[in-house]
Amino acid sequence: MIDDYLAYLQVERRVSPHTLDGYRRDLEALSAWTRKSADGDVAALREADLRAFIAAEHRRGLSPKSLQRRLSAVRSFFQWLLKHDRVAANPAAGIRAPKAPRKLPQVLDPDEAKALVEVSTEAPLGLRDRAMLELFYSSGLRVSELCALRWRDLRLDEGLVTVLGKGGRQRIVPVGSHARDALREWRSDSGGADEAPVFPGRGGGPIGPRAVQVRMRLLAQRQGLFKRVHPHLLRHSFASHVLESSGDLRGVQELLGHADIATTQIYTHLDFGHLAKVYDAAHPRAKRRDPR
Structure with missing residues (x-):
């Protein structure tokens, strides 16, 4: 069974x-x-x-x-x-596991993210690395989604990319202007055909997740970042920065391709100063009186 x-x-x-x-x-x-x-x-x-x-x-x-x-x-x-009628009831339906302390995701601040993605395009594989990092941060892709991309999935003139996420769920995600420019340069240099992988590995097939992880760690060190940098860190940073700027949890859920909004709520770790500004601006009885 x-x-x-x-x-x-x-x-x-x-x-x-x-x-x-x-x-x-x-x-x-x-x-x-x-x-x-x-x-x-x-x-x-x-x-x-x-x-x-x-x-x-x-x-x-x-x-x-x-x-x-x-x-x-x-x-x-x-x-x-x-x-499939192999049991009469689900014996696990009413069981709950012990609650686990929820760890907040580590993120890069905007300056650190900018420093990471702006790798030199003059270095070996520089155009590819720049396009890869810009796309990660621009669109919040999972590493598996980025590795599977073909050029046909990108509509750079419209600023969109179609990705196949978990469970075979397809979604369309915006691509920022810096990422579009980097991807155009990379395609011009690599001559990628529509059916070709955007980021090929050895042998011409799609690059593997492990190769991306190793490359990102090396690039972070070159850029002077000594945090534990990995593909999901840029996805975390994308989600956190968009949520802090917009406050739109549902929108971030759609961009990330989360089936359950509870998964997205981990990114609501906004700092208190930001929350206080949102509260003061939005609540009708939140305005502080002038003590004079």
């Missing part, structure tokens, strides 16, 4: 290999615990059994965040079994 479910995730839901590996690990942990503690029949598990499984994983040292992820995989698995 687990193999059938993983095949469904891969073929029909089109989840990423990273997500698929996570589900596999979580469900294999459930299967191993079931063989040892519950007669080996996953389909016969009840709510009390799953509570015992989560408790055992907690005693084994799993963090609240890991328990949340493990329970989410189990809940989704049983929901699929229920849909």
